[in-house]
Amino acid sequence: MSSSRTISLMRFLIEEQRAHPHINADLRLLIEVVARACKTISIAVGKGDLGGLLGEAGSGNVQGEAQQKLDVLSNEILLEANAWGGHLAGCASEEMDDPHPIPDVYPKGNYLLLFDPLDGSSNIDVNISVGTIFSVLRCPDGVTEPRVEHYCQAGTTQVAAGYTVYGPSTLLVLTLGHGTHVFTLDRELGSFVLTRRDVKIPAETREFAINMSNQRHWEAPMQRYIDDLLAGQQGPRGKDFNMRWVASMVADVHRILTRGGIFIYPWDKKDAAKPGKLRLMYEANPMAFIVEQAGGKATTGRERILDLQPTALHQRVPVFLGSSAEVDAAMAYHREHDSQS
Numbered sequence: 406m407s408s409s410r411t412i413s414l415m416r417f418l419i420e421e422q423r424a425h426p427h428i429n430a431d432l433r434l435l436i437e438v439v440a441r442a443c444k445t446i447s448i449a450v451g452k453g454d455l456g457g458l459l460g461e462a463g464s465g466n467v468q469g470e471a472q473q474k475l476d477v478l479s480n481e482i483l484l485e486a487n488a489w490g491g492h493l494a495g496c497a498s499e500e501m502d503d504p505h506p507i508p509d510v511y512p513k514g515n516y517l518l519l520f521d522p523l524d525g526s527s528n529i530d531v532n533i534s535v536g537t538i539f540s541v542l543r544c545p546d547g548v549t550e551p552r553v554e555h556y557c558q559a560g561t562t563q564v565a566a567g568y569t570v571y572g573p574s575t576l577l578v579l580t581l582g583h584g585t586h587v588f589t590l591d592r593e594l595g596s597f598v599l600t601r602r603d604v605k606i607p608a609e610t611r612e613f614a615i616n617m618s619n620q621r622h623w624e625a626p627m628q629r630y631i632d633d634l635l636a637g638q639q640g641p642r643g644k645d646f647n648m649r650w651v652a653s654m655v656a657d658v659h660r661i662l663t664r665g666g667i668f669i670y671p672w673d674k675k676d677a678a679k680p681g682k683l684r685l686m687y688e689a690n691p692m693a694f695i696v697e698q699a700g701g702k703a704t705t706g707r708e709r710i711l712d713l714q715p716t717a718l719h720q721r722v723p724v725f726l727g728s729s730a731e732v733d734a735a736m737a738y739h740r741e742h743d744s745q746s
């Protein structure tokens with residue numbers, strides 16, 4: 406890309422700020438700080454074994470999952486980078502039980518930052534792409550010490566969301582509510598450069614992403630939907646489908662953003678008390694915002710994800726997202742099932 410046409414993340418944000426009054430200097434600073442933190446995480450991920458950062462940390466998170474060393478480090482990097490900027494009222498993370506207040510010694514701002522510091526943790530040790538997912542909300546007026554209820558806002562209120570993929574190249578995918586844009590980290594320059602503006606997910610697809618090993622635990626409409634995809638051209642869908650499953654949501658969603666597809670992590674009865682595996686505030690909401698801004702859909706199989714009113718910080722939800730016509734098709738199986746029961 407020639408330098409005259411190169412648009413850095415910083416320049417992109419300044420232009421967005423000029424074009425859209427709701428994007429202010431604090432929000433711009435917030436995104437720049439998160440991007441800088443993600444660069445630091447990218448360097449740590451890239452060191453692999455040389456950095457002594459592979460393997461378990463020996464601790465567990467609030468979800469009862471074993472934390473990897475990189476889960477803990479990425480969380481610390483994001484917290485530290487965001488503490489002093491004056492743009493945040495508080496942070497919440499998949500890796501922390503409770504919201505993290507900005508220490509009183511630092512200036513406070515009006516935004517809440519929620520993140521999954523390292524997504525796809527089971528892939529760290531096997532050198533497969535992982536990433537970071539984040540969501541930005543406004544702190545309600547007059548609240549200086551945000552509590553859980555202040556974070557529990559529906560996804561429609563997000564002012565920005567993004568994810569990074571630490572893969573063969575490091576990517577940042579961002580929405581501020583005006584389309585979804587992809588930036589690639591120029592490792593020599595150390596800056597994110599705009600490489601795809603306003604990406605659109607094709608409405609139709611022949612590719613699905615799901616962990617098939619859970620099939621026997623799914624509810625009836627899910628079983629029927631996937632059976633029909635597997636039946637291919639001879640089946641009711643009349644076309645052959647391919648399947649991919651990286652098991653890093655960032656990588657699976659990025660494939661769908663690039664060439665279409667449907668990503669599904671449905672409810673299953675392995676642990677019937679859990680309403681799904683993925684987390685609403687750190688994974689489903691930001692990805693739903695990004696996907697909708699790219700012309701796709703994101704639902705629980707029954708409802709639009711962004712309309713859900715959260716009831717807990719670490720709430721889980723079923724996730725169906727990607728090519729709009731295919732998400733509609735999956736929802737039709739659930740609707741038909743519900744209307745008959």
Ligand SMILES: O=P(O)(O)OC[C@H]1O[C@](O)(COP(=O)(O)O)[C@@H](O)[C@@H]1O
Pocket residue numbers: 499521523524525526527616652653654655670682
């Ligand atoms: O191992 P499974 O059950 O296929 O689950 C894979 C899913 O779990 C996740 O790894 C959960 O994310 P974390 O690594 O942040 O816990 C998603 O990225 C991915 O889509």
Ligand SMILES: [Mg+2]
Pocket residue numbers: 521523524525654688
């Ligand atoms: Mg995750």
Ligand SMILES: [Mg+2]
Pocket residue numbers: 476499521522523524525526
């Ligand atoms: Mg994680």
